[in-house]
Structure formats: C-alpha cells, structure tokens
Amino acid sequence: MSMERWRREGGSVAAMRRMAQRALPRPVFDFADGGAEDEGTLRANESAFDAVEFLPKPLEGTDARDLSVELFGRRLALPVIVGPTGLAGLFWPQGEIATARAAAAAGTAYCLSHGSVCTLEELAAGGASPRWMQVFVYRDRGFTDELTDRAAAAGYDALVLTIDNQLLGNRERDARNGFSIPPRLRLSALPSLMTSLPWLLRMAPEFKTITFGNYVRPGEAADPAALAAKMASLLDPSMSWKDVARVRERWRGPLLLKGILHPDEAARAVDAGVDGIIVSNHGGRQLDGAVASFRALPPIVERVDGRIPVLMDGGVRRGADVVKALALGARCCLVGRPVLWGLAVAGEAGAAHVLDIFRREIDRVMGLLGAAGIDALGPHLLAPRPDLDSWKAARPPAGPVRKMKDASE
Numbered sequence: 001m002s003m004e005r006w007r008r009e010g011g012s013v014a015a016m017r018r019m020a021q022r023a024l025p026r027p028v029f030d031f032a033d034g035g036a037e038d039e040g041t042l043r044a045n046e047s048a049f050d051a052v053e054f055l056p057k058p059l060e061g062t063d064a065r066d067l068s069v070e071l072f073g074r075r076l077a078l079p080v081i082v083g084p085t086g087l088a089g090l091f092w093p094q095g096e097i098a099t100a101r102a103a104a105a106a107g108t109a110y111c112l113s114h115g116s117v118c119t120l121e122e123l124a125a126g127g128a129s130p131r132w133m134q135v136f137v138y139r140d141r142g143f144t145d146e147l148t149d150r151a152a153a154a155g156y157d158a159l160v161l162t163i164d165n166q167l168l169g170n171r172e173r174d175a176r177n178g179f180s181i182p183p184r185l186r187l188s189a190l191p192s193l194m195t196s197l198p199w200l201l202r203m204a205p206e207f208k209t210i211t212f213g214n215y216v217r218p219g220e221a222a223d224p225a226a227l228a229a230k231m232a233s234l235l236d237p238s239m240s241w242k243d244v245a246r247v248r249e250r251w252r253g254p255l256l257l258k259g260i261l262h263p264d265e266a267a268r269a270v271d272a273g274v275d276g277i278i279v280s281n282h283g284g285r286q287l288d289g290a291v292a293s294f295r296a297l298p299p300i301v302e303r304v305d306g307r308i309p310v311l312m313d314g315g316v317r318r319g320a321d322v323v324k325a326l327a328l329g330a331r332c333c334l335v336g337r338p339v340l341w342g343l344a345v346a347g348e349a350g351a352a353h354v355l356d357i358f359r360r361e362i363d364r365v366m367g368l369l370g371a372a373g374i375d376a377l378g379p380h381l382l383a384p385r386p387d388l389d390s391w392k393a394a395r396p397p398a399g400p401v402r403k404m405k406d407a408s409e
C-alpha cells in the first residue's frame with residue numbers, strides 16, 4: 001500500500017488497528033491485541049472513557065493550543081508517552097529502535113520494556129531521548145540491580161518498576177494460537193499468513209535474532225524459548241515494599257511505579273519516595289476483572305494530592321481519552337497497543353503517524369473545549385457525575401485559563 005493510502009486509511013487509531021490486523025499473522029496480532037481470560041478489563045479500559053462527557057466552554061478558546069507538559073524537569077511536546085511493550089521487534093525489524101525514534105521526533109518519551117528484542121544498550125546507542133527503562137523485581141534481586149545499573153550506565157532518564165506482572169496473566173488467545181518465541185507458524189495461521197506475506201518476508205531474516213535481548217548473557221546461547229521460561233521463573237510474587245525501597249536506593253533518577261490501581265498503594269508509593277505513579281492494569285493482560293484504569297484514576301489523584309505526578313495507561317485510543325484523563329488529574333497518558341499497530345503497518349513512520357493522530361486529536365478537542373493549554377484542563381470541563389463528585393469536591397479549583405503567550409513564561 002502506498003504511504004499516502006495508509007495515511008488516509010489510518011486516520012484514527014481504530015483504523016490503524018484494522019490495518020495491523022491485516023498486516024500481521026493472527027498469532028502475532030493477537031499477542032498484542034489480546035488480554036487475560038475473558039478480556040473484561042481490556043474492554044472496560046476502553047469503554048470507561050465513554051462514561052465521562054465534556055462540558056465545553058468554546059468562548060475561552062484560542063486559535064493555537066499548547067499541548068506541552070513538564071515531567072521530571074523535561075518538557076514533552078504532547079502528553080502521550082510510548083509505554084513499554086515486550087517484543088516490539090516482532091512487529092517490525094528493530095521495532096524498539098524505530099519506535100523510540102518516532103517518539104523522540106514527536107518530542108515525547110519512549111519507555112523500553114524489560115522484554116525488548118534489542119538490548120537496552122543498543123537502544124541507547126541510537127540516542128533517542130527522553131528514554132525510560134522498565135524493570136521487574138526478580139527472584140534474583142541481583143538481576144533487578146543489574147538492569148537498574150545498566151540503565152543508569154546507558155543514560156536512561158527514568159526507571160519504571162512494573163508491579164503487576166509478578167505472575168504471568170492467563171492470555172488464552174496466545175494459548176489457542178500456539179503463540180511462541182521464536183515464532184513457529186502453524187497450519188491454522190495459514191489464512192492470515194496469506195495477507196501478511198510482506199510481514200513474513202520482512203521478518204523472516206530476523207526470526208533467528210528475535211530474543212529477549214536484555215536477558216542474554218555474554219557467551220550464553222540466546223535461545224528465546226529457554227529465555228522466556230527463565231524470565232517467567234524469575235518473576236517473584238512475594239515482592240514487597242522492601243523491594244521498592246531497594247530499587248529506590250539504587251536508582252538516583254526519577255522512579256515510577258507502574259501497575260497501581262489501589263489508592264492505598266498510591267499513597268504508600270509517595271511515602272516510599274517514588275517520583276511518579278502509572279495507574280495501569282497492564283492493558284487488561286494480567287488480572288481480568290481488575291478495575292478499568294480510567295475509573296481507578298480519580299481516587300488515586302485525590303490521595304496523591306499533587307505530591308507526585310500521576311500517569312495512566314490502558315484503553316487510550318483517542319485524543320479525547322487523553323484530555324479526559326488529564327482533566328481528571330493525570331499528568332500524561334501512556335499508550336501500548338496503538339503504537340504497536342502503527343509499527344506493524346509502516347515501521348517508524350507508522351509509529352510516528354499514531355503519535356501524530358493523538359497530537360491532532362488532542363489539539364482539536366482542546367480547541368473545541370476552549371482550553372488554551374494543558375493546565376486549563378480540569379474537572380470543570382466535564383459533565384458532573386455523582387460518582388466523581390466526591391473526588392471533585394476534594395480537588396482544588398482548576399487554575400486560571402492561560403493563553404498561549406502566558407504558557408511560555
């Protein structure tokens with residue numbers, strides 16, 4: 001397909017998803033698209049945004065909006081960050097490096113997954129910035145220390161400790177499809193292979209090198225199946241706040257906890273000296289039945305009370321979703337699947353296109369709402385809802401609307 005045509009066809013994140021579905025063999029598409037068990041949380045993440053409506057003030061609009069936000073001393077051009085997704089290199093050759101470049105070009109941060117195909121050093125060598133590194137607490141605490149130290153040595157700007165992956169979620173699509181690393185394509189995937197021939201041709205030379213780069217020890221075989229088993233066995237369901245304290249002590253830069261849904265854990269994270277929270281249920285891939293991230297956000301914002309930035313991810317598919325999350329107190333949103341869909345369709349250009357869709361949609365929504373900049377967003381621009389009212393009452397009134405020229409002051 002010509003660049004022009006996919007740009008036209010892929011005018012929304014939902015359209016990019018449909019294009020990715022055509023571009024990928026079913027097991028690979030489902031690996032990203034699927035969630036745990038009945039996928040209730042996966043669906044709830046997206047639908048939760050529908051329950052909140054805008055209350056626009058068009059007469060406060062400006063003809064240019066400032067979408068930038070400050071986070072950990074850096075200014076991001078838009079309040080959307082690329083979240084960590086393992087095996088992005090399965091969707092496009094050098095997928096992580098391509099996506100990090102797209103994020104840097106869009107003026108935002110890229111978070112590398114522990115389970116990237118490239119190593120964290122290879123990504124850093126590309127120079128894309130800001131770059132964040134995501135890690136777990138492992139049974140072998142020394143390995144968490146090692147990844148932390150490697151991230152520091154490679155100049156990562158922030159460390160993300162994911163806490164909701166202490167056991168692997170039960171992803172039934174993967175079991176049904178016989179999804180494996182390295183990809184072994186079954187006969188049942190044949191129909192989808194016909195439409196995904198370009199992916200196959202592009203990726204076939206890479207199959208041998210698809211592995212969990214950060215886990216390969218010098219001099220050891222990079223057998224991905226063995227590494228996947230090793231990774232699963234390394235996860236530790238008995239991790240605790242002591243481990244958070246250990247990582248906090250070791251990592252000097254901004255530290256975020258990802259996977260917080262309970263306000264008590266959010267409050268404790270602040271006490272533990274963490275610099276940011278990511279309200280997340282792992283995109284519905286872990287605990288099916290867990291609360292939708294967007295629904296979990298307001299009580300967490302209330303408890304954190306502005307002491308550290310609260311970020312969120314899960315089901316963010318439209319600029320309007322980002323604006324709603326920000327109006328309820330999130331500093332930024334992370335996106336997982338949308339960028340993988342763009343990557344699968346057109347590599348770096350596809351990932352960049354998805355970020356651009358978000359940028360354009362956020363800008364349009366802010367224009368229609370009458371919001372000149374991100375700090376003009378607040379609950380006053382949302383229609384009242386009884387279940388959000390208690391939270392609103394506890395929040396200080398939104399600051400004055402600042403026009404563009406003030407925003408740069």
Ligand SMILES: Cc1cc2nc3c(=O)[nH]c(=O)nc-3n(C[C@H](O)[C@H](O)[C@H](O)COP(=O)(O)O)c2cc1C
Pocket residue numbers: 031032033045083084085086087113114115134162258280281282283284285313314315316334335336337338
């Ligand atoms: C294919 C895939 C791989 C993921 N791998 C990781 C990971 O390695 N570490 C992590 O913290 N989160 C991982 N996640 C979760 C994302 O970081 C993020 O929380 C989630 O995708 C957000 O939801 P969204 O996909 O609806 O935007 C993964 C998500 C997907 C779709």
